Amino acid sequence: MQTPKIVILGAGYGGLITSRQLEKTLKNGEAEVTLINKHDYHYISTQLHKTGAGTAPDEKITLHIPDLLKTGKVQFKRGTVQNVNFTAKKVQLESGEVIDYDYLMIGLGFDVSTFGIPGVEENAFKIKSFRSTKAIHNHMLRQFAAFKEDQDPSRLTFAVAGAGFTGIEMIGELIEAMPKLCRKYDIPVSETRIINIEAYETVLPGFDQKAIDFTAGYLRKNGVELMTSTKILECSPTSITLDNGEELPSRTLIWSGGVRGNTLLEELALPISKGRIVIDKFLRVKGMDNVFCIGDAALFLKNDGTPLPPTAQVAIQQAEVCGPNLVATLRGQQLKAFEYHHKGTVASIGNKAAVGKVFGLKISGLFAALMKQVIEARYLFVLGGPGLVIKQLFRAGKPQSELAVSKQK
Ligand SMILES: Cc1cc2nc3c(=O)[nH]c(=O)nc-3n(C[C@H](O)[C@H](O)[C@H](O)COP(=O)(O)OP(=O)(O)OC[C@H]3O[C@@H](n4cnc5c(N)ncnc54)[C@H](O)[C@@H]3O)c2cc1C
The missing domain is CATH 3.50.50.60 (FAD/NAD(P)-binding domain)
Structure with missing residues (x-):
């Protein structure tokens, strides 16, 4: 029997953390896993505003994807996805290359909504x-x-x-x-x-x-x-x-008027609502057993019928369930239903202030700014463990927390 092929589209939070989950869960040789992304770097999208303003060096915002894949169980392929043939189970790249899959995970993220405003x-x-x-x-x-x-x-x-x-x-x-x-x-x-x-x-x-x-x-x-x-x-x-x-x-x-699912999703012959792919409680595309979709590309409806917001927090939690569910599918085991646990939201206002709510506690000012850095560090921890947190913290020469504290004086 041929080794099953799992293909992951997009190396954002959703795609990368699903890959890490597969690295942890799959036995050697149990499946061939390929992670496809437009660039060979992952950008930390929750910090893109810093790149825009030039307040963080590029090395703090981008991470070399192959460095994040440690076990050899997931192969990285640089390429831009152009289309997917779900009947033939083939991913078409812009380069003309075609990649076969048995199981697919779509994590192609978001696009910006401009609501047709002229210009x-x-x-x-x-x-x-x-x-x-x-x-x-x-x-x-x-x-x-x-x-x-x-x-x-x-x-x-x-x-x-x-x-x-x-x-x-x-x-x-x-x-x-x-x-x-x-x-x-x-x-x-x-x-x-x-x-x-x-x-x-x-x-x-x-x-x-x-x-x-x-x-x-x-x-x-x-x-x-x-x-x-x-x-x-x-x-x-x-x-x-x-x-x-x-x-x-x-x-x-x-x-920054709003986001929607990646516009490419509309080219795919899949159930779409509000620009996002409709998924079931196991994170599979509605009506498909072998295609999963998570993060900003996915529309997951809560019990009250409202959708989960497009956030990194949702993408990460979904990836933590999606990886094991992909493995359960190929092993013919029971899948786990996804449940979202909201931990809070903190919006930064530069380095010295932020506002939000964490575990039900309302916070603002410098304390909230420090809390935001703890949240960002947690994302890094999930992506690459303590080593990555330390590496990124000291990459800019000065750790972020030190910056925040020195501004207090
Ligand atoms: C400025 C900013 C601040 C934010 N702050 C927060 C925050 O504080 N907390 C929070 O929870 N969320 C925050 N978010 C939202 C969060 O960043 C997104 O919800 C999250 O990135 C979604 O993850 P994802 O994996 O679905 O997609 P993405 O992170 O968008 O990843 C998609 C990946 O797919 C790749 N890709 C796209 N198209 C193709 C293609 N055709 N072929 C190959 N690869 C492709 C992209 O290059 C990218 O690597 C913020 C977003 C922004 C923009």
Whole structure:
């Protein structure tokens, strides 16, 4: 009998942690496992806003995937998935290569929703991948350099669309980044503007009032112009049109208006709802026994009929069940139903502040910022054990916690 083939698409949190679970659970030679990803690095998507603002070095945000696969039980293949033939059980890569599978796990992550607002797709910057956020930082550097030549204020007007979780984290990093950039280009900070545009009445819609007030106060204290109850109607390379009639001269709109499943999912002949693949309680694609899907690509409905949010926390917990369920499927054993346990949510506002709730406890300020770093360290721990936590902590020369503490003085 041929060795069964397991193929994992995407090396985000979902794909990588499923791979680690398979490394732990599979016996030697029990299956051939291939992990396919666009790049040979995993980007820590929960920290992409730092790449966008340039507040963290690339080595802290990206991890070489082969280094994370330790046992030889999972083979890494660099490639971009183009399509899947579920009848023939074949994955088609953009390179033309075709990969056979017996069992498949789809962990292709998210795309950004721009809601068809004119000009946003073409002109706004997206917090989507390492490359897309690196493009934000490079663009900002070009704007600072060009301002020295033409003094055009639109160059130093940085707008973030959306004051939800990701938008606030992006704004927080811009607050951190601005003084350093101004020093580098010898431009007064007063020449720069950071604007946060949000269609809802408040920042962090869905958070409790205390967190909302803390965040709005912190942003204002740091010079951020908050435009709540304001919708973006259009975006051009040099301006943003708002529904209050204002034409905001800005060459940088960073879009964080919402996410949806990877657009590639719509090409696949699978049950899709709200851009995500509908899965059952065992994390299998509805109606399929050999295809699993987790993370942002998947739509998992809770008992009350509402979907789980697209978060790393969900992707990680699902991967911890998906790996053993893949093995149970190939062994013909009983599968485990997935249950989500929400541990909390903490949104950072730069290095020195954060807001959120952990294990039911509301937190804000510097303590919350430290808590956020503990959460990030836990993600690293799950990905690569204590060795990876220590390596990443000291990669930037100075550990993050030390940074936070030194700012207190
Ligand atoms: C700025 C920011 C901050 C966040 N903060 C938090 C937080 O604090 N807490 C939290 O719980 N969640 C947070 N999230 C959400 C979290 O990052 C996502 O929910 C999580 O990354 C989803 O994991 P995933 O494995 O489903 O997908 P992803 O991490 O998106 O991984 C998908 C992988 O698939 C690869 N891929 C995509 N298309 C192809 C293709 N065609 N072929 C091959 N490979 C492909 C990608 O390169 C990527 O490696 C944040 C997100 C952002 C953007």
